[in-house]
Structure formats: C-alpha cells, structure tokens
Amino acid sequence: NAGVMQNPRHLVRRRGQEARLRCSPMKGHSHVYWYRQLPEEGLKFMVYLQKENIIDESGMPKERFSAEFPKEGPSILRIQQVVRGDSAAYFCASSPQGSAYNEQFFGPGTRLTVL
Amino acid sequence: TQLLEQSPQFLSIQEGENLTVYCNSSSVFSSLQWYRQEPGEGPVLLVTVVTGGEVKKLKRLTFQFGDARKDSSLHITAAQPGDTGLYLCARPRGGAQKLVFGQGTRLTINP
Numbered sequence: 001n002a003g004v005m006q007n008p009r010h011l012v013r014r015r016g017q018e019a020r021l022r023c024s025p026m027k028g029h030s031h032v033y034w035y036r037q038l039p040e041e042g043l044k045f046m047v048y049l050q051k052e053n054i055i056d057e058s059g060m061p062k063e064r065f066s067a068e069f070p071k072e073g074p075s076i077l078r079i080q081q082v083v084r085g086d087s088a089a090y091f092c093a094s095s096p097q098g099s100a101y102n103e104q105f106f107g108p109g110t111r112l113t114v115l
Numbered sequence: 116t117q118l119l120e121q122s123p124q125f126l127s128i129q130e131g132e133n134l135t136v137y138c139n140s141s142s143v144f145s146s147l148q149w150y151r152q153e154p155g156e157g158p159v160l161l162v163t164v165v166t167g168g169e170v171k172k173l174k175r176l177t178f179q180f181g182d183a184r185k186d187s188s189l190h191i192t193a194a195q196p197g198d199t200g201l202y203l204c205a206r207p208r209g210g211a212q213k214l215v216f217g218q219g220t221r222l223t224i225n226p
Contacts, residue, residue, distance in 0.1 A: 004157070033213065042203055042216035043158070056213060091157050095212075101146040101165060102207045104214060106157035 004107035021077040025094030033093045119217035127223040136220040138204035152201040
C-alpha cells in the first residue's frame, strides 16, 4: 500500500513565479492536510481539504496561496508570485474518513527554494 | 502562541545512554501523537496516547501520557545512532481536524 506521495521533492523558483505542489493521499484516505515547516521549526497547519471541498483554510495566507483537492487527481497547493519568505518545506498528510484520533500520515515533502 | 512546549530543544548524547524528552501544555488535550522526522523526510507517526497515565512501549521507546493529560514524555533506553532525528509531539486543536505541533526536540546520538 503506497504511502502519501508528493512531487516534486525539490522545487526552485525565482521571485514572482508560480509554484505548484502536488500530493496524492494514501489509498482509501479522503482527507488531505497541508503543513509548512521553516528551518529548525515544527510544522504549521495551512489547510484541510476533502474531495472537492476546503474544510479549514485558517492557516493559509489570504493572498497568493490556494489549494484544491479535485474529484479526480492529486491535491494541489499553488503559490503565486513567490517571494523569498515562501522558501520552506511543504508537507502533505492524509487520514481516512472517521479517524478517531486524527492520526495523519505524512508525505516526504516538497522543499521550495525561492531565489 | 505556542500551545505545545517541547524540551529540550536540542540533545546530543553518546550511544548506549538513556534519555527523556518532554511535551507540555497549559491545557488538557484529548490525545497526543509523537512523530519522528529524519532529515529530508516527512514526519513518521510513532504512537498515539489517549488515556491519562497511559504508557506505551515501542521497542526501546517508552511513551507516557500525564495523568492530567497536559503533558507527555518519551524515554529512549540505550540510544542508538539510528534514533537520531527530530521528535515532534502534536495534538488535535480543539475539535478540529488540524494538528498543532511542538517545535520539536532535535536528538543526536553519537557513536
């Protein structure tokens, strides 16, 4: 059973470009979460999605950031007009429907570097 | 506001020694998860504790949930270089699905 998959693993963008990060949840999981991790810090929640719905985006910046989880295909985190401060590791996690303690399973992350 | 405080932030010890790291909060939580993250990888779930006073063992790792469910500890016996990594505790935030993480304890085991 494949785990959570993320691609690309590394992404380099120049200021002002767009970054698109993809996440395929574990088979059978319908809940997807995105987190951001800055160097030497813990993970910070960004957004929680179910298929075709954004459930909680309270941790996501209001501008330039968007997320989707379409009926078919991976979840996408999009960052428009990237700035140097967007450089971080972005992790996707998934969980099954009805998880009692919200145990989440993480992908390997996408490391974004903005030049 | 940091809802989970982990200590120590950094710990470097010799192979074979024992160690304990802590995760504390000022509020009660319904459950707590421990993850280990290795460089360049995502966090891997180690254990979930849910009952006050609960103790769970995973080989040389012992996890304890405080009686009042405000704190937790992770004890490693006879540490090995393979235990090196960032240890994170996390809790669900209120009734929401999102997890709140501590800042982690970065553990280095020297051969």
